[in-house]
Amino acid sequence: MSYFTEDTSASVVNGRIGPEASPRLRRVMTSLVEHLHAFVRDVELTEEEWETAINFLTETGQICSGSRQEFILLSDTLGVSMLVDAINHRNPNGATETTVFGPFHVENAPEREMGTNISLDGKGEICLYSGHVLDLDGNPIENAIVDVWSDNQDGFYDVQQPDIQPPFNNRGRFRTGPDGAYAFRGIKPVSYPIPDDGPVGKMLTALGRHPWRPAHMHFLVSAPGCRRLITHLFVAGDTYLASDAVFGVKRSLIVDYRKVASVSEAWRADYDFFLCRETQ
Known part of the structure; x- marks a missing residue:
């Protein structure tokens, strides 16, 4: 069993994907986690920047409506x-x-x-x-x-x-x-x-x-x-x-x-x- 560390983060997260996941979903999510964790390590994301990103995505969803799709934008x-x-x-x-x-x-x-x-x-x-x-x-x-x-x-x-x-x-x-x-x-x-x-x-x-x-x-x-x-x-x-x-x-x-x-x-x-x- 592997525990979460800075160096093993992506492999530990991907190791939790269950056998019932479809092959395509497994491939997409495995790659997403690997690239996302690599990005966070590369820029050494701060907690304040992480919070800003969460707020940005929250605001993006909140402004969406039947006539406006901010995520497409x-x-x-x-x-x-x-x-x-x-x-x-x-x-x-x-x-x-x-x-x-x-x-x-x-x-x-x-x-x-x-x-x-x-x-x-x-x-x-x-x-x-x-x-x-x-x-x-x-x-x-x-x-x-x-x-x-x-x-x-x-x-x-x-x-x-x-x-x-x-x-x-x-x-x-x-x-x-x-x-x-x-x-x-x-x-x-x-x-x-x-x-x-x-x-x-x-x-x-x-x-x-x-x-x-x-x-x-x-x-x-x-x-x-x-x-x-x-x-x-x-x-x-x-x-x-x-x-x-x-x-x-x-x-x-x-x-x-x-x-x-x-x-x-x-x-x-x-x-x-x-x-x-x-x-x-």
């Missing part, structure tokens, strides 16, 4: 969300790259007709988004659902302002036909800060980091027999592309939003999405 700002995304989406060359889901997606947004304007509050510069949903061989994908959402001109999502913005403002789902084409009108999105009035915001301030995300439109593209794609289209030239607070920018997702002369829209963003078949 913490994961995002530490780069963990993007690392998990990268590990779980090692797709073949040619597939559209993924990025973080974010906390502001809403299930069952209205399915709208192609070309519909999803900006319901009348704010912002209208942008036409268009392109195709294709497989890796360039074949169009029929019945793909293109689920989109963005902030409004003031930099807020509708769920952040339920008493100000109309329900499902800047949200919608579009179904592709035989040609795989999609088209809708939204706004040219704007940069915005992630919620920084809670413990995660205090952490960023203490680290000398800003809370801003570069302007982007969210896309969730799904189709029968294909892997689901979660990604953004970022506005080229945005101030925060190289310092996104949640590390979500990838070069292939930066798009030239082109100024156009039209009575229907002021901007245009064209982008084709390439999905992986389930067997690829």
Whole structure:
């Protein structure tokens, strides 16, 4: 029998894991304990720092609500969300790259007709988004659902302002036909800060980091027999592309939003999405 000491701490804790634990849980928890104990030894954590960490996590949980998930925000700002995304989406060359889901997606947004304007509050510069949903061989994908959402001109999502913005403002789902084409009108999105009035915001301030995300439109593209794609289209030239607070920018997702002369829209963003078949 081994007793707890500074040198044997991780092995003693992991030695208490019972035989009924699943192999996967055993692997995850064993590694977690080993890395966590190694971290505490490496920085020689003080009791005051340990208490600060406990209070930080407590406050993070206390600020969570039905419309705000501070733990996702913490994961995002530490780069963990993007690392998990990268590990779980090692797709073949040619597939559209993924990025973080974010906390502001809403299930069952209205399915709208192609070309519909999803900006319901009348704010912002209208942008036409268009392109195709294709497989890796360039074949169009029929019945793909293109689920989109963005902030409004003031930099807020509708769920952040339920008493100000109309329900499902800047949200919608579009179904592709035989040609795989999609088209809708939204706004040219704007940069915005992630919620920084809670413990995660205090952490960023203490680290000398800003809370801003570069302007982007969210896309969730799904189709029968294909892997689901979660990604953004970022506005080229945005101030925060190289310092996104949640590390979500990838070069292939930066798009030239082109100024156009039209009575229907002021901007245009064209982008084709390439999905992986389930067997690829």
